[in-house]
Amino acid sequence: MADKATALITGASSGIGLEMARIHANAGGDLVVVARRRTALEELKAELESKHQVSVMVIEADLTRQEAPSDVHRQVTDAGIGIDYLINNAGFGGHGLFHEREWAQDESMIQLNVMALTELTRLFLPAMVERGRGKVLNVASTAGFIPGPLQAVYYATKAYVLSFSQAIAEELKDAGVTVTALCPGPVDTGFVKAGNLEGVDAFDQAASARTVAEVGYEAMLKGKHIAIDDRRLGFMLNWIVPFLPRKMVLRMSRQSMEKNT
Ligand SMILES: NC(=O)c1ccc[n+]([C@@H]2O[C@H](COP(=O)([O-])OP(=O)(O)OC[C@H]3O[C@@H](n4cnc5c(N)ncnc54)[C@H](OP(=O)(O)O)[C@@H]3O)[C@@H](O)[C@H]2O)c1
Numbered sequence: 001m002a003d004k005a006t007a008l009i010t011g012a013s014s015g016i017g018l019e020m021a022r023i024h025a026n027a028g029g030d031l032v033v034v035a036r037r038r039t040a041l042e043e044l045k046a047e048l049e050s051k052h053q054v055s056v057m058v059i060e061a062d063l064t065r066q067e068a069p070s071d072v073h074r075q076v077t078d079a080g081i082g083i084d085y086l087i088n089n090a091g092f093g094g095h096g097l098f099h100e101r102e103w104a105q106d107e108s109m110i111q112l113n114v115m116a117l118t119e120l121t122r123l124f125l126p127a128m129v130e131r132g133r134g135k136v137l138n139v140a141s142t143a144g145f146i147p148g149p150l151q152a153v154y155y156a157t158k159a160y161v162l163s164f165s166q167a168i169a170e171e172l173k174d175a176g177v178t179v180t181a182l183c184p185g186p187v188d189t190g191f192v193k194a195g196n197l198e199g200v201d202a203f204d205q206a207a208s209a210r211t212v213a214e215v216g217y218e219a220m221l222k223g224k225h226i227a228i229d230d231r232r233l234g235f236m237l238n239w240i241v242p243f244l245p246r247k248m249v250l251r252m253s254r255q256s257m258e259k260n261t
Pocket residue numbers: 010011012013014015016017034035036037038040061062063064089090091092093112139140141142183184185186187188189190191192194209
């Protein structure tokens with residue numbers, strides 16, 4: 001199924017989602033790409049269709065709008081396109097003390113990182129289950145493993161994605177459908193600026209979007225439950241952090257999000 005599968009990727013206009021679109025097109029698969037920046041998506045469509053024998057459908061959508069996931073699903077269904085791989089990648093973060101942050105920002109974050117991801121999964125899964133094949137790749141984060149002072153809502157949204165993805169992966173284990181949660185460490189993308197994270201030390205040694213996209217795409221093809229691109233961070237989160245006192249973990253987590261400027 002790897003080469004002729006059709007993938008829907010949210011947040012394909014930049015960063016990890018853009019690289020996943022390139023990887024999928026390079027494997028010969030058609031695409032539906034979703035984001036707000038239509039021009040960036042149209043440029044991606046032109047690039048991929050000229051380089052590879054694939055067709056790319058562009059959907060401009062602001063997934064923080066409540067009706068957006070069902071609009072996207074309807075447009076895809078009306079076009080007669082079946083989705084083999086659903087890649088829920090669109091997301092953003094935000095820095096600062098929770099009680100001082102603009103509520104509208106955190107509300108949109110929850111709407112995108114949690115609600116849209118969940119609803120799109122709910123909308124596209126039944127057809128996969130009916131066909132007895134399909135793959136869902138949800139982009140969570142290493143932030144999903146611990147609470148995140150100074151990014152409280154963002155870390156909580158990613159904990160949700162990690163929990164939700166594993167739970168439905170287990171539900172679907174005999175259905176021919178796999179669910180993978182990609183948990184990147186820091187990545188050098190537009191995420192840093194969009195989330196006001198400039199000056200946070202953790203991003204000094206960020207991975208490239210390409211590397212992370214390759215790790216996630218490969219893990220999705222293999223049907224892994226969880227993929228972490230940063231091995232050192234993965235080891236810490238799985239084998240050290242669970243055995244540390246909670247307050248110590250909170251302090252360390254906060255330190256990692258303090259700004260150096
Ligand atoms: N970068 C990191 O350090 C890091 C680490 C762990 C996890 N992640 C996760 O990786 C995923 C991808 O982020 P990235 O690092 O590649 O950052 P990015 O370059 O900023 O990409 C984010 C993508 O999401 C889209 N998006 C944002 N708001 C949207 C909205 N309201 N409606 C539809 N699409 C929207 C953006 O497109 P438009 O602006 O065109 O809408 C863009 O294509 C996110 O879920 C993020 O939480 C990132």
